[in-house]
Amino acid sequence: MIASLKEVLRNTVDNLTEEDFKRFKHLLRDQGQIPWGKLEKADRVDTVELMVQVYNTGAGDIMLSILMKMNHNQLAMDLERDLNKVGVTSHSGGKADAPALSEGRPMSQQGGGRDFFSKHKAALETRLGLLAPILSDLEKCGVLSSQERQDVESEGSKAKQKRALLLMLEEKGDDAQEDFYKVLLKCDPYLVKNLEKSHS
Structure with missing residues (x-):
């Protein structure tokens, strides 16, 4: 194979x-x-x-x-x-087809953004890919302020940036985690599907 x-x-x-x-x-x-x-x-x-x-x-x-x-x-x-x-x-x-990936069983209709974040936080810390588009979209939808985005980007390594972002989302609570899920589904749909399938 x-x-x-x-x-x-x-x-x-x-x-x-x-x-x-x-x-x-x-x-x-x-x-x-x-x-x-x-x-x-x-x-x-x-x-x-x-x-x-x-x-x-x-x-x-x-x-x-x-x-x-x-x-x-x-x-x-x-x-x-x-x-x-x-x-x-x-x-x-x-x-x-990326736009279609949210069809069929969208977790967001099941309050899934919160569940997704709590279930996969550890995996996200290691497997999140490009942070720039994720941070940009989170700022656009109001989850992060421009200062918070800069704080994440100022962390020395990619690993520290991921950790800082996930910590912020954890502190901001359910609505922020729901929006993060939607942003991630747009920016890295295959990672979302992979993680969801591993717990299905």
Whole structure:
């Protein structure tokens, strides 16, 4: 299965332009598990090898999430189809179309934002990806003030930034956690689906 997975991932990154591939590596670095020192000079084959070493069969979900952030929706849908063919089921519920990911069983209709936050706080601390769009949307919807956003961004490392954000949300209570869930569903739908599925 791993050999087939690598082939699918390699075929997918081969469809990226050189500029997009560089951006892909930066977004992969921002996942926090693969140091830039290993990624910076890695070619497409090396990058796939690193992803599978670190994430194993979860590498497919990571690539899907990054492609969606890059607005490569068609490529993400093709990848999801190919993953299913080789027996690696993605956690997107069969939908690589980001806006549709909230359909079917939206937790927010079940008071789920609060439940999601409390259930997955520890996992979020390690698995949250790009913070910039999340912080921006939380500021726009009034969950964070501009000063609070700056306080989070001023923390020295990504890990400390995540911890500071989650602590703020915990202190702000249910409504803030509900809005955070909606923002996360927009910014990183595959992470939400992955976490929800692990507790379903």
